[in-house]
Amino acid sequence: MTNNDTISYSNHIMGPAVSLKRGWAYTPGFGTGRIVTSPKTGYGISEDWVAAYHEDYALGLYSPNYTHIALHSSFADTFYQVTLNPGESRVFEAYLIVLPEGDLCRIAETVQNIKGERLASIHGVATTSKGDLLVKGIVMVESNSKPYCWGLVKNGSYALSLPAPGTYSVFALAKAHAPSTRQNLTVAPGEEFELNFTDVIPPGRVVLTVFRNNTGEPTDARILVSGEYVPPVMYLAVTTVYTSVYDVGRAVFDLAPGTYNLTIDKGAGFISNAKTISVTVESEQVVDVNVTVEIMFKPSDEGWYMVDLHHHSDWMDDRTPPELLVAAQLASGLDMVFVSDHDYVGNCPVIQAITQARSVPFVCGVEISPDWAHFNVYPVVDPSKLVYRGTMREIITAARAAGAIMVRANHPWIGGLFIA
Incomplete structure (x- = not known):
């Protein structure tokens, strides 16, 4: 500089x-x-x-x-x-x-x-308290009682290297499991240690069924999970669960032993209020819970229909698989499912198959994304007619040929867009 x-x-x-x-x-x-x-x-x-x-x-x-x-x-x-x-x-x-x-x-x-400094090595096995190998997990390393780093457990084994000299606290963990007992060790440069973990606690299971009060029928919902223990590695945390898109209203998920608040959300803040319940989960036990959510009103009864007209799946820089996209939109209380990936309609047939199985309307859209602007185009009936780069006139003409009724400018205030 x-x-x-x-x-x-x-x-x-x-x-x-x-x-x-x-x-x-x-x-x-x-x-x-x-x-x-x-x-x-x-x-x-x-x-x-x-x-x-x-x-x-x-x-x-x-x-x-x-x-x-x-x-x-x-x-x-x-x-x-x-x-x-x-x-x-x-x-x-x-x-x-x-x-x-x-x-x-x-x-x-x-x-x-890179610094040219020394290391020590530790390795070993990790099992549950029942003696089963931890197929997939981590070994967490703390320094001065603070998170430092973690290595991976694969089929019960792990190996990692740590800066030396140093003093560490180490334990094993897996998704929906409670952690093993911590073990302390002090290492010198070049030393090798075998450190085994034998008491990672297996999960319990929650089977939750959500009903709507106005019909008594099972309904799609989102479940937010909060508990006393938050894993230091975020991909091990169970924080959000959706009911199945096929087994309507039913969610089956594993949690580490403990007490949790489950917040059930069916379009909460708009058509309903969220409902929070407490459950206690024990290792290798099943907890069955039925919950009824109060639907306060149904906009479609007044001729208003709900849809999220800018929603991505797992294409390019986005990360929601098609089945989860459908689950999330239905849990929000939407009347129809919509997708608009960047320059891509490849997930539309997959999503359509899921929505057809549920008898839910589906609109295939696409976000045309040249470097100077983004436009949502829908519905896409014949994607072969689309063009993803061109002038404004060329993009709109192609969208109409593809069957689109709407060509909408997206997020016009983002810097660098709409400069042509």
Whole structure:
């Protein structure tokens, strides 16, 4: 960075950042959460690397000696506080670490190798309290009672490396399981330890059926789950569940043993009020719950119909599988299902098959997305007639030929769009 201006920039905040469309951002010593741009001291941050992650990837950013941080679920910004006088330059050093699975101890290991510093290794097996191998899980490593990194358990085995010397607390965990007992260890450079975990607690199961009060029939709903224990790795958390699109009104899901609040939402805040119940789950036990939600009014009785006319599935930068898209829209109380992916109608036949099985109307749309504007086009009857790039006239003419009644300008105030 060079200051080519004639004035000085004092205490300017700048530096590398990582952002993500799917997953969570993380920093060791703090975990996942939100920090408005601030000096990193005071938040317990223990290392100069941050990460974006999900179950199937990890993206590490190592910014040596960065001074400030901004953290959100979808980004981690590592900043430096810099003063640049006219003609002065500053070179920033940063390393991007890309991994094909959500293993953050491998990021810590890579950073340690970049710094030329030493490591210790631990390995072992992880089983449930019944003696069953933990097929898929994590081994969580804490430092100074704060989250540091985690390695992956595959078919009961794990292996990871940690900066040494160091003192750590380690435990095993899996989705919907309660964690094992913590084990403490102090490691020296070059040491190898075998550390086994034998008491990860298996889940219990909740079978929840939701009914609507005005008809007594099962109904689609969303269930928000909150409990005392929140896993440090977000893809292990069970926070939102939808009733089945095929077995209407019924949701079957596993939870770690404990007491939970379940908030049942059927278009809550509009056609109904959310209803919260408490359930206690025991390991390997089944809890059956029936819940009735009060539908306060039905807009279609007055000739008003509800639809979300800008909704993406799992194409390009979006992440909702077709079946879950249908479940979410029906749980919101919508009268018909709609999709509008960027330059893509390939999921329309899949969604249509699901909605036909439910006798729910479906509208196939598409978001035409040239670099200068975005337009929702619907209904799409003959997608072969669409054009995804061209002039405004060409796009509208093709949309009409494809059967569209509506061509709508999307989010016109987003910077950089509608500039042609």
